Amino acid sequence: MEHDSIDTLRARHQQLVDESPKLRIRERALRLGVPEAALVAAGCGVTSQELVGPAQALFRELGTLGRVMALSRNDYAVHERHGAYLDIQAEGPVGIVLGPDIDLRMFFMSWKYFYAVTENGRQSIQFFDKRGEAVHKVYRTEQTDVAAWDAFVAKFATSTRTPVVAEPLAKAAEADSPDDAAALRTHWRGLTDTHDFFGMLRQFKVSRLGALRAVGQDLAQQVGNETVEAMLTRAAETALPIMCFVANPGIVQIHTGPVSKLVRTGPWYNVLDETFNLHLNTDAVVSSWVVNKPTSDGWVTSLELYGADGELIVQFFGERKPGKPELPAWRDLLQSLCAQPLAA
Structure with missing residues (x-):
């Protein structure tokens, strides 16, 4: 940025803060029509210091920090997890963190801007993509x-x-419906690993939501948008351990374990537990699906929520690992929320 453009942005930002002091930095960036990273770089409401990448080098050092709070989000879901970065593998374009608390899948191809940030006395390390959108933050x-x-x-x-x-x-070219729905269904029923699902979508050049609509209700069944609250309430009541995935184009952040404290605040439905917080804007949920995939360990079911743009907002599974069958209590819970039987 040139000096004048920084001064202009700071002035516009200050005027917005004066008018709407309670807006968060992401909301201020949207109002001003600039990337969030531009506000961070210009010191608008924060003190920031640029960090030199590549992102993989920074990530490999995060394990030295001890316990922190990791935050990943998209437009309608925020996932916060306390813990330490352990078992970090960040050498190439795709990385993973496999600690018991912080569990991540990183797609570094789009990461570009990195900062140490102080905002209202709170310190963080923030990673942004080529758009200037926040990918991941460490508090x-x-x-x-x-x-x-x-x-x-x-x-x-x-x-x-x-x-x-x-x-x-x-963005990969993909259609809203497959050319051959029967072939897609046959391929789906032949899956042996949930990770092969993404390859299947690429092979058939179909969007995720387009595939769900095409394969039949025993494999992907639309349910009411209130289903997520019913599921979380039942999981909390029974201490059923679940997995919660929130993603953006650069990262997937995963919580595994039970949930307990559920709180509604306006459009946001929240999990407010000691080491895990989820903030979900349920007003933004346009469709909800129970998705049923075969694996070598048996059938695996998930609850998936989508926005108006067709993008996945949040995804829930029962607690499981490869080589471990799905929890029967989770399967029973999701089946109970479906009007039609699932393939088994």
Whole structure:
């Protein structure tokens, strides 16, 4: 950014803050028509220091920080998980973190801007993609190793300011319905691993939601949008361990375990547990589906919520790992929320 453009952005930002002081930085960026990373880089409402990548190098060092809070989000769901970054594998374009608390899948191809940020006294490390949209944020907590945090920032900090220029992300060509629904159904019924689902969508050049609509109600069944609240309420009442996936184009963040404290705040339905928070804007949910996939370990069912743009907002499974069958209580719960039987 040129100096004048920074000054202009700061002035516009300050006027917005004066008019609407309670807006969060993501909302302020939307109102101003700029990427969130542009506000961070310009120091609009925050103090920031650019960090030198690549993102993989930063990620490999996150394990030194001790316990932190990891946050990933999309437009309609925010996933917050407390814990430590353990078993970090971040060498190539795809990375993973496989700790018992922080569980991530990273797709580094689109990551571009990185900052150490202080906002209202709260410190974080923030990762943004080529669009300038937030991919992932790491927040310091009372349990974080302060010396390690400071050393991390010092190691990667730079005095330069890379201009934030929003670039669109490449998107694969996909249709809203398959050319051959019968062939898609046959392929689906032959799946042996849930991870093969993405390859199937690419092979048939169909969107995820288009595939759900095409394969039949025993494999993908639309349910009411109130189903997510019923599911979470039942899971909380029975201490049923679940998995909750929230993703954006650069990352998938996963919680595994029970949920307990459920709170409605306006359009947001929230899980507010000690180590896991989920904030879900249920007003943005346009369709909800129970999805049923065969694997070598038996059938695996999920509850998936979609927005008006056809993108997946949040996905829930029963707790499981490869080689481990689905929890019967989870299967029974989802089947009880369906009007039609699922394939078994």
